[in-house]
Amino acid sequence: MKFIVCIKQVPDTMEVKIDPKTKRIVREGIPSIINPYDTYALEEGIRLKERFQGESIAITMGPPQADASLRECIAMGIDSVILLSDRAFAGSDTLATSYTLSQAIRKISDVSLVICGREALDGSTGQVGPEIAEFLGFPIITYVKEILNIANGFVECVRLMEDHYETLKSPLPAVITVIKEINEPRLASLKGLLKSKKANIPLWTKNDLGGEDKSYGQDGSPTKVADIWAHEIKKEVKIIQHDEPEQSAEEILNQIKDWGFAIKWK
Template identity: 50%
Template sequence: MNIIICIKQVPDTADVKINPETNTLVREGVQSIINPFDMYAIEEGLRLKEQFNGKATVVTMGPPQAESALREAISMGIDEAVLICDRAFAGADTLATSYTLAAAIKKLGDFSIILCGKQASDGDTAQVGPGISTHLDIPQVTYVKRIESIKNGVAVVERMTEEGYDIVETPLPCLLTVVKEINEPRTPSLKGKMRAKSAKIQLLSAQMLDCEAARLGLKGSPTQVVKIFSPERRKGGEVYQGPVEESVEKIAAVIKSLIP
């Protein structure tokens, strides 16, 4: 069984800063960590590797310094690591990011399961995992809290919901996004740390991927951030009475007036 785990290096939550001119995250000089939710994906990938005697590969897209996140994953027991790095990927939104990751996964070859954290702590969109599955045209299950079984080419998982959980069957290959309830990430061993220092990281550039240049980075990102601001708390309010349709129209008009 080949398991692929997609991770992201994010700013430490206590150090998140926004560039007021570009409305993008300031990453230079800011301590970075593996996205906390991705740590659970790494651990689950390692458990599947051990259970099925498989291979676990971790993949990330980011600048050269993202290599440190890959080495941390290797220290936990990951077999191989891939860094997707190129200036052409800069400014990518979730659509362009998922497209690029999917192209890299295709290049890596056969796989049984792709694991992702449910969302990234810096964006909180939860869109990249589902986006990857869409580009690869494979089934997905989000918010997975437990993998019950994998046999005969079918995975049975528990999917967390607001009311409890669903039991879902999905054929392989598939993509799963996991929640923190699924496991407890292990601590890297000394042997693992030593191996991570000398491990070879596979580098993939834009030219090495079979993809359309127009769909990469900023060019391939339809999402535009116009302004970032902290919500203001206002006292008081207004109650709309009358037919629901009229009230909805009034509320929608108020919301539109607040958008910069």
């Protein structure tokens, strides 16, 4: 039984600053991290392996520098990792990315479950999980908050929708995407850190993955980014500071009433 965790190395967008003068994004010194949503997928992969035996494997598609994120996975407790990197993967949108990841997963035998985070911090599309499921022909359960059991070739999960939970049962192998309610990711252990430093990170290129050339990278990507600009907010603002909270409260209530809301107070 193998548990495959798909991760992405992303710029830490929480560290992003906008230059107040030029209104442009300051990119210098933004660290690269494992997509925070993927850390829940990693933790779940490690827990499933501990619970049901087997092996946890993390894979990522990215530039050679993504090697650093895979070492972090090992430090956390993931058994083995694979880096998918090739100039031919450049220009991949979610469709080509999913194809590349699914080709790698096909090469791994005895896969029970593919685990993805709900979305990536930078692109926030959430599309790669469902698209991998399609390419592999596996059933998928999205937004999983709890894995109840894996037994007799089935996985039973609870997933979150906007206003309800669903308990679902899927045959294996399957794909799941997980939300942060599912667990609390562990920190790297000292032993793990030592192991990660020494680890040899296998590199798979397009030649290793096989499949159709035209499905990779830019040729396999129907969408393209046509333009990009810094998000600016312009609005007329009235800012007020009163000495007494009573005055502030009055000001707010008056304003709400002026805007046409039915509200009464004394």
